[in-house]
Amino acid sequence: MTEGRAVEIKVLRYILEANDRAAAENRDNLTGAGVTAFNLIGGPGSGKTSLLERVVPQLRSGLRVGVLEGDIATSRDAERIATLDVPVVQLLTGGGCHLEATFIAKGLSELGLGRLDLVFIENVGNIACPAEFDLGEAAKVGVLSVAEGHDKPGKYPLLFHEISALVLGKIDLLPHVDFDMAAFERDFRGLNREAPLFPLSCRTGEGVPAFRGVARTSA
Amino acid sequence: MTEGRAVEIKVLRYILEANDRAAAENRDNLTGAGVTAFNLIGGPGSGKTSLLERVVPQLRSGLRVGVLEGDIATSRDAERIATLDVPVVQLLTGGGCHLEATFIAKGLSELGLGRLDLVFIENVGNIACPAEFDLGEAAKVGVLSVAEGHDKPGKYPLLFHEISALVLGKIDLLPHVDFDMAAFERDFRGLNREAPLFPLSCRTGEGVPAFRGVARTSA
Numbered sequence A, B: 001m002t003e004g005r006a007v008e009i010k011v012l013r014y015i016l017e018a019n020d021r022a023a024a025e026n027r028d029n030l031t032g033a034g035v036t037a038f039n040l041i042g043g044p045g046s047g048k049t050s051l052l053e054r055v056v057p058q059l060r061s062g063l064r065v066g067v068l069e070g071d072i073a074t075s076r077d078a079e080r081i082a083t084l085d086v087p088v089v090q091l092l093t094g095g096g097c098h099l100e101a102t103f104i105a106k107g108l109s110e111l112g113l114g115r116l117d118l119v120f121i122e123n124v125g126n127i128a129c130p131a132e133f134d135l136g137e138a139a140k141v142g143v144l145s146v147a148e149g150h151d152k153p154g155k156y157p158l159l160f161h162e163i164s165a166l167v168l169g170k171i172d173l174l175p176h177v178d179f180d181m182a183a184f185e186r187d188f189r190g191l192n193r194e195a196p197l198f199p200l201s202c203r204t205g206e207g208v209p210a211f212r213g214v215a216r217t218s219a
Helices: A002-033 A048-059 A077-082 A103-111 A157-162 A171-176 A181-191 A208-219 B002-033 B048-059 B076-082 B101-111 B157-162 B169-176 B179-193 B210-219
Strands: A036-042 A065-071 A089-090 A116-121 A138-144 A166-170 A197-199 B036-042 B064-070 B088-092 B116-121 B139-145 B165-169 B197-199
Touching: A002 A036, A002 A103, A036 A048, A048 A065, A048 A077, A048 A116, A048 A166, A065 A077, A065 A103, A065 B088, A077 A089, A077 A197, A089 A103, A089 B036, A103 A116, A138 A157, A138 A181, A138 B048, A157 B036, A166 A208, A171 B076, A171 B169, A197 A208, B002 B036, B002 B101, B036 B048, B048 B064, B048 B076, B048 B116, B048 B165, B048 B210, B064 B101, B076 B088, B088 B101, B088 B197, B139 B157, B157 B179, B165 B210
Parallel strands: A036 A116, A036 A138, A065 A089, A065 A116, A138 A166, A166 A197, B036 B116, B036 B139, B064 B088, B064 B116, B139 B165, B165 B197
Antiparallel strands: none
């Protein structure tokens, strides 16, 4: 197995290097077109699509917003976003557990960079693999639901280290789950001292304006 | 990129074939020793460790139970299981998003198959990648929390197709989340007609005995 492992590591490095080149190209294209892209990374059902449903309608007044929806299968999320009347492209990985930069390049080209100010990329529901792949985004935004538990930062350190902001969603569930906020903040701040934290609920709307405001001013 | 993609696919096939060989060996060893292994697969915070905390103490009376805890980082879950006074080995992938069969072989050898009847393997919190890797288990058991939403089967079809049983956890949250049970069952049964469904709550204990009973009789 040692030889197999060496081949794997070599290929992984090759894949990541190829991805980095494509990501740099995306970043150049986005910057050149004056478009800000956020890469939303969170587990399955953490609330990424619901967050977009909450912030996109208001951001649309004043900003030209587009969405790339990453999923393994189904176009359900793109259909939800399409009802918000913004351009959306569904990126289906067909089994793949994360989005890669070359796929994003195709999605951006379909959206048409010249027609946009702000792009949300919703990654595949997974907090392990997507954190390893630069897509050329301006910032990675983590999305964690309080239902997932306070112990997640330490268990998935790469993501919580890499993100520029963290949405802590479903806070309306706090009375019903065992989520230790102090332990969570200690854990998160041990990995990331700077990323702002946005506790919010897409169900009640609490905390949503703060995140929306930062998204608007960053674009 | 076409060439790169071809290399990736070739290496992935190589990895999966090597894994299948190791899994077949695990299966032979487990069967030979009369040990039943369940591979628990669910997203981050879906409730895999809480489920073990609920079922292992009772299963211990009459069965010799061991646990393999897969995580990217930290030994928090193994520490939780160790308080249940059963043998546990923490398998740290160091970034890897799933468990592979060779790693399970090492874990089983550390646990000592001759001293066990039933092994729970808690996979890395991820519902994409772990479904692709046979570990030699008797059955894959899916763990989904109602907080993750009813639309997950169609979006992660491989897992929901591969599992032999599905735990639908955190049902105490049903009054507080938008989970459409009929849509969920339709979606799940479209992928998997036979796997029994265990709706339960580790918080209240509701539904736990049914799952525990099946785990006991399967061992």
